[in-house]
Amino acid sequence: MTAEPTAATRPRNRRQLIVEAAGRAFSERGYHRASMEEIAAGVGITAAALYRHFPNKYALFAECADVMIDRLVTALDEVPAGAPLPEVLTAVARVTVAHRAAGGVYRWEARYLDREDRLRLGAKFGRLIRRVDEAVQGAYALPDNRLRAVAALGAIGSVTMHHTSLAQRRAEDLLTASALGVAATDPTTAVPGARSVALPARQAPRTRRAEILAAAIPLFARDGFAAVTNGQIAEAVGLTPSALYRHYPGKVDILAAACLQAAGLLSQAVEVGLDGVADPRQALVALAATYVAYSFEYTELTSVAEAELAGLPAELRRPLVLAQREHIAVWEQQLRLVRPELDPRQARVLVHAGFGVAVEAGRRVRWRDTHDHRAAVTALVVGALGL
Known part of the structure; x- marks a missing residue:
């Protein structure tokens, strides 16, 4: 047997x-x-x-x-x-x-x-x-060693957050070079050509639907979408849980609305930040400053959109993924004009490295929104791009 x-x-x-x-x-x-x-x-x-x-x-x-x-x-x-x-x-x-x-x-x-x-x-x-x-x-005998170390790790760790395909050795070399660029950046020195970013003004919620969305975002950011109940959201706006359904078919639709709001605000910010900028290098600096300003201004909204996007049903996720790709394509085009030796995939990996730097460096300073913190993180993002 x-x-x-x-x-x-x-x-x-x-x-x-x-x-x-x-x-x-x-x-x-x-x-x-x-x-x-x-x-x-x-x-x-x-x-x-x-x-x-x-x-x-x-x-x-x-x-x-x-x-x-x-x-x-x-x-x-x-x-x-x-x-x-x-x-x-x-x-x-x-x-x-x-x-x-x-x-x-x-x-x-x-x-x-x-x-x-x-x-x-x-x-x-x-x-x-x-x-x-x-x-x-x-x-490097530069200020803020710990901030530069955390940001360098953010550049490398960014590869876990996207699916751009690159041969393993090429990816290792590219991410190491990006992290070295971050480590070599003095975060106390302003990036040449960087200018202050005027973000879209926060709109006070004027409808019950907007109030529900505004109340749900900090709950999602703090506890995670799955852990937040309709009852908690309803309580935050003084409604019964059943009353939420008059405004949103379900909790996942509130999440989708939050992600759409994030994409819309970022798109508006990029349009304003690039207005009148023709030089590709300056365009990248403007994009970095805009993304950093957006991340500090809308920290909760950004974290919800990035953390929970994968949990949306395919039909709700699709337009958000397209918006994300369009945003990345703007960075990619400008980066390849400045660094023509990069192919599209390499440029995309570096763009994501910049995003990773913004997240980890922002966390390091606990998202305390000051001019110096925005300028420091912007400089580190630019360093990650190899500029």
Whole structure:
């Protein structure tokens, strides 16, 4: 009598395969929308078999978060103490690019970790940042070492947030160069040609529908879309939950409206920022300053749009993805005029690196909206583009 084929062919690294499949699912679909059944199918096992390795989805999610940061820490531990900055950043880029499909867990989904797990993860990231900080400090005697280190990591980590295809080695080299550009940037020196950005004025909500949207955005930003209830949104505007349906068919439609509002405000800001700018280099500076100003001015709205876009149904997501592509295309065109050696994919990767710098540097200064903070982050974004 022969053994069952499944028992004979069961891979020894099944737990690792599960974690990798889960990381991809959580990054692509978000913690709440990814299911254990979907993850199990990605590994070619049943959900029952999956539960033999992990008691619940949260336990699997927490391990996914730990595995990626552990890989980064281990990679840097293998780099000799006092190694030059390019060697340190290359080690980070190599791991990040190799596991880019699972890396998106950190930027937004880590908020769903319990406090204890979040603190443990934060301690590991702190160790990573300190190592990069030391290398940055050793390479360039410039102000704000920690800000430049965090921003450089943001440039590299940006590859986990998009799908632009690039050969692994080319991606590693491009992201390392971008991060080096960030590290070499003095954030206290204004970018030549940068000018103040006049964003569209905030409009006070004048309809019940607008009031609902304005109340929902900070709730989504703080707790995540899936964790917010219709009751919480209704309470914030003094309505009953059933009354919300007179204005929005469902909660997901409120989210879609928030994402559309974000796209519209950014598009308006870009039009104003580029008005009268003909030189491609100055256009990129204007785009960077505009994006940074928008990120500081509409921090909650921006975080909701970026974190929750993947969770929208396809029919609601499609126009937002098109708007996002159009915005990136503006950057890409100007960047290739300034740096003609870049092909379209390379330019796109660098544009996303600039976005990653804006997010991580903005977080580092806790989104405290001052002229100096906007100017510093703008300079770092420009550095990420290799200008």
